Amino acid sequence: MNTPSSSDRDLSQTYFSATASGPIDRPPLTESISADVCIIGAGFTGLSTALHLVERGVSVVVLEAQHIGSGASGRGGGLLIHSLESELDEIEARYGDALASQLGKWAFTGSGVIRGWMEKYAIECGFHQGVFFAASNDRQLNRLAEKERLWRRFGYRELELIGADTLPQYANSERFMGGLVDHGAGQLHPLNLALGEAQAIESQGGRIFTHSPVDTYSLVNSELSRHNDQHVKIHTPKGCVTANTVVMACNASEIPLLPELSGFTLPSPSGVVVTEPLSSTLIDSLLPQQYGVEDANYDLDYFRLTEDHRLLYGGGLSYGENSVSGSKGTIIKRIFNTFPQLETVEMDYAWTGQGIVTQNRLPCVGSFNSHVFYALACGHGITLPHTLGCIMAQCLIGETSGFKTFSGIDHRPFPGGKRFQAPLSQIGMAYLRLRDHLGL
Ligand SMILES: Cc1cc2nc3c(=O)[nH]c(=O)nc-3n(C[C@H](O)[C@H](O)[C@H](O)COP(=O)(O)OP(=O)(O)OC[C@H]3O[C@@H](n4cnc5c(N)ncnc54)[C@H](O)[C@@H]3O)c2cc1C
Numbered sequence: 001m002n003t004p005s006s007s008d009r010d011l012s013q014t015y016f017s018a019t020a021s022g023p024i025d026r027p028p029l030t031e032s033i034s035a036d037v038c039i040i041g042a043g044f045t046g047l048s049t050a051l052h053l054v055e056r057g058v059s060v061v062v063l064e065a066q067h068i069g070s071g072a073s074g075r076g077g078g079l080l081i082h083s084l085e086s087e088l089d090e091i092e093a094r095y096g097d098a099l100a101s102q103l104g105k106w107a108f109t110g111s112g113v114i115r116g117w118m119e120k121y122a123i124e125c126g127f128h129q130g131v132f133f134a135a136s137n138d139r140q141l142n143r144l145a146e147k148e149r150l151w152r153r154f155g156y157r158e159l160e161l162i163g164a165d166t167l168p169q170y171a172n173s174e175r176f177m178g179g180l181v182d183h184g185a186g187q188l189h190p191l192n193l194a195l196g197e198a199q200a201i202e203s204q205g206g207r208i209f210t211h212s213p214v215d216t217y218s219l220v221n222s223e224l225s226r227h228n229d230q231h232v233k234i235h236t237p238k239g240c241v242t243a244n245t246v247v248m249a250c251n252a253s254e255i256p257l258l259p260e261l262s263g264f265t266l267p268s269p270s271g272v273v274v275t276e277p278l279s280s281t282l283i284d285s286l287l288p289q290q291y292g293v294e295d296a297n298y299d300l301d302y303f304r305l306t307e308d309h310r311l312l313y314g315g316g317l318s319y320g321e322n323s324v325s326g327s328k329g330t331i332i333k334r335i336f337n338t339f340p341q342l343e344t345v346e347m348d349y350a351w352t353g354q355g356i357v358t359q360n361r362l363p364c365v366g367s368f369n370s371h372v373f374y375a376l377a378c379g380h381g382i383t384l385p386h387t388l389g390c391i392m393a394q395c396l397i398g399e400t401s402g403f404k405t406f407s408g409i410d411h412r413p414f415p416g417g418k419r420f421q422a423p424l425s426q427i428g429m430a431y432l433r434l435r436d437h438l439g440l
Contacts, residue, residue, distance in 0.1 A: 014075055015274040015306065015349040016191035021124060024067040024074075024195065029209040029239030035061040037396060038234045038243035040214050040257070043073035044190075044382060045375050046249035047197040048113065048389020054204040056397055061241050062198075062206065063234065065213035069194035071251055072381065075353035077272055077302055077314040079131055079292045080186045080382050082108050082156070086361040089150050094360065095409070102405045103362075104154040106391070110383030111184070113390055114193065121203075123196030126307040130291035131185035132170035135178050137439040140296035144180040158184030171293045172286050173338045179296070187292040187304045190382060212236040214257060217246055219371060232371045247392055248374040249385075251356055258374055263413035264364060265376060266425055268357040270317040273331040274349040275342065277309045286311075286339055298432035301334050310348065311335070318429060327352075355381065357425075359414050363388055365406040 017024065037053055039046045042064035050060045064070070084091070084107050092100035118127060135141040148159045162170065163178045170181060198208055215235050222229040234241045248257055252265075283290070283305060292304035301315040316330045328350035336343055357378055358364050364376040365388060375392050377385040391402030414421040 013349070014191075014272070014351045015310070015312065016069075016074055016078075016189060018349070019189065019192075019306075019308075020195060021189075021192045022195050022199070024069065024191070024210075026064075026068070026198075026208050026210045028211040029061075029063060029236050029241070032240045032242070033061065033207075034242040035059045035207070036244050037061075038063065038232070038241045038246045039249055040234070040246065041065075041071070041249040041251060042068045042194070042198065042208060042210065043071045043249065043251055044194065044197075044385035045251065045377050045388050045392075046247070047073075047194055047201065048386045049247050049249060049375070049392045050201045050206050050208075050389075051117065051197050052389055052393030053396065054201050054206040056393065058393075058397065060201065060206040061243065062201070062208040063212045063214050063236060063241065064208065064210045065250075067210045068198045068208065069191045072353050072355045073194050073385070074191035075272070075351060076190050076382065077292075077304065077312055078188050078190045078382070079294060079302055079304060080111060080114065080127075080188055081131055081294065082111055082151075082182070082185060082383055084362060084384060085378050085381075087147065087150070088154060089146070091362070099405070099408070103409075106387050106402065106405070107151075107154060108156060108383075109390060110386035113386040114188075114383065117197060117200065118193075121196055121200040123193060123200070125189045125192040125196060127186055127188045128290060128292075128305075129183065129186045130289060131182045131187065132289075132291045132293045133180040133182065134167075134171050134173075134176040134293055134295045135180075136175055136295065136297070137177065139439060141178050144296060148180055156184070158182055169289050170287070170291055172288070175338050176295070181291065185292070188382075189307070193382075209236075209239070212239065214250075217257065217372070219369070230371060245371050245373065245396055247396075248372075249376075249389075249392075251376055252354075260368065261364065261374070261376075263418060263421060264411050265356040265358055265378070266414055266421060268317060268355045269352055270314060270355070271327060271331050271350065271352045272312060272314040273328055273335065273347050274306065274313075275311045275335075276346040276348050278305075278311060278345065280309070282341065283309060285341065297436040299429065299436055301338065303335075303338070311339075311342065311345075313338075318426070359412050360409070362409050362411075363406060364411055365391070365403065365409075367407070 294302040303313040367373040395403035416424040
């Protein structure tokens, strides 16, 4: 893989946009068109919904405000982790066994979807198997052991608990004492996965328009129907889509299109830093297995190697802040804390991205009527948005069981009203960081 040298690189680029496998833009929408389904957002949730639908012969238009993968999907770290974000035992405790067992059936769907599409559409996105969840203390190790038992109960058998003796194979850092290896997880180039999915959508007749932010939508009565049927008109600055159904997959905390959900999600920005390419000797001394790594803190760090042997390091998660969190300086300190051997290494890329979080850390899925649907991922999100795309597509062709499960989750707004939600969440985050620090 060729990456630009430090001197000729556009510094606004992320490592992933600098190494994208194809064009990230499409022409904007400049006319009035129609489709069965219009999807807002070309991140993993929108692309997965669109690709599942075109595979079933449904006509689809995707409208994206910026470029393909411009949101969290193309800017994330690329760790492919099975997750509903909230752990299954927490879901059991909060919502009961029935919902936990229904959601548990979906916990591993997204990864299967991605692997299937990588193969079916020959998507080159540098997939490398394996993720290691690293524990820094006994409490975290016990929690990971519980996770292993819990996931086994839900039929997942790829986990291996390891101690200090095997640890250096997966993360040779003094910070850790053991952990849990997930041989079925992995790492990939998230933007190239998104671009491969976009191509697959287009190859089956789906249409994608970028730089086409949706301003408004409205329900209108069909002029041709005698049965007073309705459809949706979705407006961008220069064009309009008429569709039977709209799916909002726009992953934002302030969603002008979804005022009904105001206060149910908060922004959760974080940052990523990528080093210069490392020597194979250095890599062997840090991450011999070349598995991705995520620590077990609430305010977690994660890191992995890129295909061209750089260390990508992410973290600095925050809740409720719109401004830049996980700044370059913060992440670099964390890199040196984990691997002091890297103190002389150059940092070639640094960027931030914006995810969202819900109060129960579960995705927010639903509909306002039979034409207007939404699917907002939350937290960890390469596999989860692919699952959401699967259930949204199934729902729109009449298989509603997955949609009913996810839309049945009881979501509450963050406490504190519009004014105090963000500060209260930041206080909560500070408390969790203190717990990390004290090893609680
Ligand atoms: C820095 C960072 C690192 C991460 N690392 C990882 C990781 O390593 N592993 C992992 O599993 N998860 C990771 N995540 C989380 C994961 O990336 C997200 O949860 C996931 O990508 C969300 O996908 P999405 O499609 O729902 O949202 P997005 O990818 O954000 O897509 C939403 C799209 O909607 C578009 N949009 C919004 N409003 C409009 C509008 N009005 N009109 C048209 N388009 C609109 C946006 O431009 C955007 O492209 C990370 C997140 C961040 C921020």
